[in-house]
Amino acid sequence: MSGKYLLAAAVLLLATGLSAQQQSALLFDGQSWWAHVRVLADDKMEGRETGSEGLRRAQAYVVEQLEKDGLRPAGAKGFYQPVKFITRHIVEADSSLALIRDGRREPLVLGDDAFFGTRTDLAPHLAAPLVFVGYGLRIPEMNYDDFAGLNVQGKVVVYLSGSPADVPAALASHYQSAAERGRTLRQYGVLGTIAIPNPASMDIPWSRMSLNRTHPSMALDGNEFRDPAGQKLAVTFNPAQAEKLFSGSGHTFAELAALAKDRKPLPHFPLTPRIESRAKMAKEKLASANLVAVLPGTDPKLKDEYVVLSAHLDHLGIGEPINGDRIYNGAMDNASGSAVLIDVAASFKAHPESLRRSLLFVWVTAEEKGLLGSRYFTAHPTVPERSMVADINVDMFLPILPLKVLCVLGLAESDLGDRARAVAEAHGVEVQPDPEPLRNRFIRSDQYNFIQHGIPAVKMDNSFLPGSAEQKIFKEWLTNRYHAPSDDLDQPVDQAAAGLYEQIIRDLLVTVANSNARPAWKPDSFFRRFVNRPERTPPSPY
Numbered sequence: 286m287s288g289k290y291l292l293a294a295a296v297l298l299l300a301t302g303l304s305a306q307q308q309s310a311l312l313f314d315g316q317s318w319w320a321h322v323r324v325l326a327d328d329k330m331e332g333r334e335t336g337s338e339g340l341r342r343a344q345a346y347v348v349e350q351l352e353k354d355g356l357r358p359a360g361a362k363g364f365y366q367p368v369k370f371i372t373r374h375i376v377e378a379d380s381s382l383a384l385i386r387d388g389r390r391e392p393l394v395l396g397d398d399a400f401f402g403t404r405t406d407l408a409p410h411l412a413a414p415l416v417f418v419g420y421g422l423r424i425p426e427m428n429y430d431d432f433a434g435l436n437v438q439g440k441v442v443v444y445l446s447g448s449p450a451d452v453p454a455a456l457a458s459h460y461q462s463a464a465e466r467g468r469t470l471r472q473y474g475v476l477g478t479i480a481i482p483n484p485a486s487m488d489i490p491w492s493r494m495s496l497n498r499t500h501p502s503m504a505l506d507g508n509e510f511r512d513p514a515g516q517k518l519a520v521t522f523n524p525a526q527a528e529k530l531f532s533g534s535g536h537t538f539a540e541l542a543a544l545a546k547d548r549k550p551l552p553h554f555p556l557t558p559r560i561e562s563r564a565k566m567a568k569e570k571l572a573s574a575n576l577v578a579v580l581p582g583t584d585p586k587l588k589d590e591y592v593v594l595s596a597h598l599d600h601l602g603i604g605e606p607i608n609g610d611r612i613y614n615g616a617m618d619n620a621s622g623s624a625v626l627i628d629v630a631a632s633f634k635a636h637p638e639s640l641r642r643s644l645l646f647v648w649v650t651a652e653e654k655g656l657l658g659s660r661y662f663t664a665h666p667t668v669p670e671r672s673m674v675a676d677i678n679v680d681m682f683l684p685i686l687p688l689k690v691l692c693v694l695g696l697a698e699s700d701l702g703d704r705a706r707a708v709a710e711a712h713g714v715e716v717q718p719d720p721e722p723l724r725n726r727f728i729r730s731d732q733y734n735f736i737q738h739g740i741p742a743v744k745m746d747n748s749f750l751p752g753s754a755e756q757k758i759f760k761e762w763l764t765n766r767y768h769a770p771s772d773d774l775d776q777p778v779d780q781a782a783a784g785l786y787e788q789i790i791r792d793l794l795v796t797v798a799n800s801n802a803r804p805a806w807k808p809d810s811f812f813r814r815f816v817n818r819p820e821r822t823p824p825s826p827y
């Protein structure tokens with residue numbers, strides 16, 4: 286960070302009426318952050334796959350830092366909270382998909398046309414009629430039901446991912462979550478699904494979506510996490526090949542995709558072909574862990590409450606090579622966020638601050654497998670569930686350009702959003718809600734599990750103004766580097782942006798830790814409903 290910039294920032298801070306302490310408090314320049322990223326995203330960590338030696342090495346590094354910085358262990362075994370998994374993968378050599386039309390079998394090419402999803406137990410053999418169900422959503426609050434009046438019992442439904450425009454973004458995201466979708470599908474007796482990604486909101490191209498399709502998927506082990514049986518087939522279909530499904534139906538995929546692009550209503554109708562599937566799956570057991578550390582507060586009463594700062598440390602591991610590189614380093618996703626937690630935790634040693642509430646730092650595992658580490662942590666928190674007053678989640682905040690605009694997911698849902706706005710604006714950073722609701726980012730990272738336990742949460746990312754040159758750069762990053770081996774240490778990074786981001790995170794933590802009232806959901810927030818869910822599991826003392 287240049288001296289000139291520091292001066293400008295100081296002037297801005299003066300203008301916003303922050304305390305003297307906050308004015309002088311640009312404690313981060315991004316250099317220590319980058320040093321941690323360099324360790325965590327090094328080839329030696331082998332992409333930090335859940336359950337791998339590489340992730341264990343990365344965790345050992347985090348623990349080493351925590352011990353050095355005087356944080357206290359708050360897991361179940363020291364800093365560690367063990368988590369057990371079941372892995373599933375498809376044996377493609379013994380699996381196949383085909384469309385049956387007028388008795389004729391049209392084989393589909395796995396990888397080019399479609400691939401199997403493996404998060405449920407696929408039936409070894411299945412043949413069923415197909416029905417197109419639009420977005421495949423049921424949203425009671427909006428009186429919206431794509432299945433109303435359709436006969437889908439015992440059939441495979443085809444849907445286009447997305448949602449109609451009149452459904453608010455948060456609600457649309459919630460009902461597109463696997464859990465809510467599963468509930469609706471079971472209710473209607475649906476046998477299986479073929480999901481077509483919405484070409485208007487695909488983060489990465491099909492070729493990369495399908496590249497690692499034979500790698501294991503994971504599920505939490507244990508009866509409480511077992512999803513009720515039901516779905517016997519889960520397929521993702523290449524939008525570029527989707528006309529095959531629609532020919533003879535009187536509709537074209539091009540027409541449907543054009544409607545979905547603008548979030549317009551979609552028709553519902555039976556498809557001509559039937560689907561035939563043979564699926565062979567292999568299952569194994571696997572162990573990994575979350576890491577939990579506490580920085581105790583000092584207020585006699587409030588110290589028993591916790592402000593949570595979370596980030597996932599896992600990534601995709603070693604996979605299919607792209608340009609000769611097999612290591613999916615995950616430098617931005619999410620060594621960057623994990624490093625923020627290390628760095629912010631350390632900053633309280635170098636620059637002590639009196640904190641009334643305690644801070645809880647949580648590095649979860651298996652985010653990339655469907656937010657599983659955070660699902661386990663929020664179901665079995667190592668502090669009482671109700672004592673967690675907020676979750677600030679850091680995942681792929683993308684300091685690839687100067688930080689001028691901060692996107693706050695959950696901005697309008699709780700007063701944690703208001704506090705995030707105040708803190709960011711005090712640093713001259715503009716705040717905006719999600720500019721791309723179609724990407725469903727509110728449910729796509731670990732904050733969502735905290736939200737489902739009634740805990741107000743935000744996730745903040747470096748962002749852009751719609752239509753700006755920056756928007757193109759972020760989009761190109763997703764297309765080329767997101768979940769690719771090139772999300773590594775050889776990419777342009779703006780360390781000053783990371784430093785400013787860390788400052789905003791730290792200021793927000795301090796504000797929430799020290800204010801009299803704990804963060805609260807807005808009266809009209811949809812997510813408020815989770816607050817009154819009974820506390821299900823007794824906390825285990827650490």
Ligand SMILES: [Zn+2]
Pocket residue numbers: 618653768
């Ligand atoms: Zn990711």
